[in-house]
Amino acid sequence: MVNTIINKLNESQMEAVRHIEGPCMVLAGPGSGKTRVITYRIENMVLNNNINPRRILAVSFTKASSIEMKNRALSLNNDPRMAKVTYGTFHSLFFRILRYFGGYSSESILDEKSKRIAIKGIMKGLNVENGEDDEIVNQVINEISYVKNELMDNIDFTSEILTKDEFTKVYNLYEEYKGQINKIDFDDMLIKTYYLLQNNKTVLDAVRKAYKYILVDEFQDINKAQFEVLKLISNPENNIFVVGDEDQSIYGFRGARPDFLLEFQTYFKGAKKIVLDINYRSKSEIIDTANRLIEKNTNRHEKVIKCTQGEGGSVNYISPHDSEEEAVFIGKEILEEIKKDYVEYSDFAVIYRTNIQSRALVDVFMDMRIPFIVKDSVITIYDHWTSQDILAYLRIGMNLKSNKDWARIINKPFRYISRENINMVKDEEDFINALINKCDLHPKQIKTINDLEIDLSYLKTLNPKNAISYIRTSLDYDRYILDYCANRKIKTNGIIEILNELESSASNFTTIDEYLSHIDRVKAELSENKKSTHSDGVIFTTMHSSKGLEFKNVYIIGVNEGTVPHEKSYYVEDEKIKNDQIEEERRLFYVGITRAQERLCISSTLNKYGKKVQKSTFIDDIKRPTEKELNSIVIGDKIYHKKFKIGEIIEKNGQKIKVKFKDKEVELDFATCVLSGLVNKI
Ligand code: ATP
Numbered sequence: 058m059v060n061t062i063i064n065k066l067n068e069s070q071m072e073a074v075r076h077i078e079g080p081c082m083v084l085a086g087p088g089s090g091k092t093r094v095i096t097y098r099i100e101n102m103v104l105n106n107n108i109n110p111r112r113i114l115a116v117s118f119t120k121a122s123s124i125e126m127k128n129r130a131l132s133l134n135n136d137p138r139m140a141k142v143t144y145g146t147f148h149s150l151f152f153r154i155l156r157y158f159g160g161y162s163s164e165s166i167l168d169e170k171s172k173r174i175a176i177k178g179i180m181k182g183l184n185v186e187n188g189e190d191d192e193i194v195n196q197v198i199n200e201i202s203y204v205k206n207e208l209m210d211n212i213d214f215t216s217e218i219l220t221k222d223e224f225t226k227v228y229n230l231y232e233e234y235k236g237q238i239n240k241i242d243f244d245d246m247l248i249k250t251y252y253l254l255q256n257n258k259t260v261l262d263a264v265r266k267a268y269k270y271i272l273v274d275e276f277q278d279i280n281k282a283q284f285e286v287l288k289l290i291s292n293p294e295n296n297i298f299v300v301g302d303e304d305q306s307i308y309g310f311r312g313a314r315p316d317f318l319l320e321f322q323t324y325f326k327g328a329k330k331i332v333l334d335i336n337y338r339s340k341s342e343i344i345d346t347a348n349r350l351i352e353k354n355t356n357r358h359e360k361v362i363k364c365t366q367g368e369g370g371s372v373n374y375i376s377p378h379d380s381e382e383e384a385v386f387i388g389k390e391i392l393e394e395i396k397k398d399y400v401e402y403s404d405f406a407v408i409y410r411t412n413i414q415s416r417a418l419v420d421v422f423m424d425m426r427i428p429f430i431v432k433d434s435v436i437t438i439y440d441h442w443t444s445q446d447i448l449a450y451l452r453i454g455m456n457l458k459s460n461k462d463w464a465r466i467i468n469k470p471f472r473y474i475s476r477e478n479i480n481m482v483k484d485e486e487d488f489i490n491a492l493i494n495k496c497d498l499h500p501k502q503i504k505t506i507n508d509l510e511i512d513l514s515y516l517k518t519l520n521p522k523n524a525i526s527y528i529r530t531s532l533d534y535d536r537y538i539l540d541y542c543a544n545r546k547i548k549t550n551g552i553i554e555i556l557n558e559l560e561s562s563a564s565n566f567t568t569i570d571e572y573l574s575h576i577d578r579v580k581a582e583l584s585e586n587k588k589s590t591h592s593d594g595v596i597f598t599t600m601h602s603s604k605g606l607e608f609k610n611v612y613i614i615g616v617n618e619g620t621v622p623h624e625k626s627y628y629v630e631d632e633k634i635k636n637d638q639i640e641e642e643r644r645l646f647y648v649g650i651t652r653a654q655e656r657l658c659i660s661s662t663l664n665k666y667g668k669k670v671q672k673s674t675f676i677d678d679i680k681r682p683t684e685k686e687l688n689s690i691v692i693g694d695k696i697y698h699k700k701f702k703i704g705e706i707i708e709k710n711g712q713k714i715k716v717k718f719k720d721k722e723v724e725l726d727f728a729t730c731v732l733s734g735l736v737n738k739i
């Protein structure tokens with residue numbers, strides 16, 4: 058046995074690592090060494106059992122967690138054989154199969170942007186109502202994606218925005234189009250791989266030969282199509298080893314179902330099941346906090362987690378005035394900590410629910426000159442089409458001859474200028490002049506344009522925040538957006554939030570010019586950020602992308618009702634679905650909390666966009682009981698004890714209580730039990 062393995066694993070982990078042939082499933086909570094087991098198992102197979110590393114496939118769900126898995130495996134042992142294993146995401150695996158066996162190349166991929174253009178064009182061609190509308194196109198793209206990931210026939214699918222006939226037509230024409238240009242999109246990779254393997258025995262045999270041992274991290278996030286592909290490849294030897302945690306299942310919206318964890322044992326008969334119950338990542342206080350939260354979910358199996366990292370660690374809760382103050386607080390604290398030895402910027406992570414929340418962080422950290430690395434794709438609020446409209450207004454305000462911008466906003470809100478007229482003059486040197494002089498406009502239209510010119514020349518006199526507010530209210534841009542959404546039956550919240558965030562991003566600048574050049578600077582910084590992968594920096598990540606990672610210090614920001622849990626889980630009318638969604642939101646927050654090793658800071662702002670906001674209801678789930686609460690128990694109260702379950706207080710003497718459980722009576726020190734997380738009052 059290779060030296061590194063001895064003494065570095067507990068007994069159950071060792072059992073998992075030593076399991077070589079046949080199916081095996083490891084079920085365990087965060088920080089219990091699931092990913093570690095995968096990497097040590099690879100080492101054990103390659104170095105102790107002489108298994109050809111090229112026959113080993115190690116996949117994970119997200120790019121970040123597959124990179125984490127690969128880096129950990131390579132740093133475990135620098136034997137060159139470790140690098141010959143295939144590490145990757147499901148998509149990279151599918152693409153590999155298609156490239157070797159399906160005759161595809163990187164030229165064959167239709168990127169997401171071209172896909173959008175194609176689908177938009179098809180909808181326009183079919184005269185689908187509002188078919189050119191970005192929001193509608195987005196929804197159709199998601200629906201097509203869902204159909205594919207579920208391996209459904211499009212005929213069996215009911216679209217929420219298109220008629221059955223329209224959806225089928227769009228779907229089929231899009232397929233035809235890709236066939237003509239000989240390209241496939243990301244979802245097709247999955248489907249094509251599945252059907253290629255299913256229908257072509259020679260290819261299937263070749264892939265089975267290529268990957269004799271399969272390891273899957275984050276198995277709880279697998280969807281139907283991915284699972285089917287895995288079943289095909291791993292048969293008949295079924296050397297498939299999966300690790301997962303149903304409490305971290307957070308991709309329900311893409312068809313991931315924790316049920317597949319259960320189905321694993323039904324499908325792979327005789328699969329070995331190993332449970333890990335020791336947490337090696339986090340200090341006790343952090344584990345307690347995480348447990349208090351996840352216990353509130355009903356759709357789960359209770360797990361016992363023992364802590365090895367010792368007592369303590371710290372969990373702080375702060376409530377700054379707003380997101381700017383929140384970012385400044387975090388920035389200052391990090392700078393203080395960095396002064397100490399052995400601390401690097403990358404020991405800190407700031408985690409949030411939605412990408413939009415990184416806006417204030419990026420601004421403040423750039424200002425404070427703190428290096429940072431943004432984990433997710435860096436589409437900024439400035440790229441959203443509504444922001445583009447507002448920025449077009451601002452640019453016109455600074456330079457009235459900005460033709461492209463005029464053409465963009467002249468009918469937002471509707472000012473009765475026809476598309477023909479706009480197209481006729483959009484390339485003229487002076488858009489407005491040409492519009493008035495070359496087009497046959499009604500005097501009323503001319504007056505509208507003249508008034509608008511005057512209004513826009515006023516923008517120059519305002520600071521950028523007030524200018525944006527002026528565009529939204531006095532120039533009726535918000536009304537235009539509300540009408541726009543109402544006509545298309547789209548929820549307004551998301552769009553209004555972008556506009557609010559944009560307005561708030563402008564508040565630190567005195568002139569529009571300053572603000573516009575700041576935006577250019579942010580965009581340049583973020584595109585640079587994407588390229589540099591190795592430098593040290595504070596990690597900014599969404600909860601989704603933080604999965605599988607760990608950091609000494611974690612900040613979770615914007616833990617406010619409507620953000621965590623996200624308000625979209627409230628929109629649902631069906632109570633059961635709504636409850637499932639809230640539980641998924643709780644799991645997301647749980648994933649965030651369990652990334653912390655030593656220090657965790659949870660922040661709920663008091664205000665958002667100038668309005669008071671509530672802290673998240675999840676905060677109540679995790680907060681420690683106050684003195685008052687500790688003293689509030691009376692005889693007859695019900696409590697929940699982790700070991701003895703539900704009981705009733707039958708005697709009380711200060712904090713000492715006697716509790717009657719189902720089949721025994723127990724004396725407890727209530728305060729100690731509550732503080733250690735053993736007991737909750739219910
Ligand atoms: P998650 O569910 O969040 O992905 P995980 O179960 O994959 O967590 P790991 O990331 O593998 O957990 O392990 C958490 C941390 O504990 C890592 O730093 C890992 O190296 C360490 N660790 C795991 N097992 C042991 C062990 N037996 N001895 C020492 N350290 C360990």
Ligand code: MG
Pocket residue numbers: 091092093274605
């Ligand atoms: Mg892991």
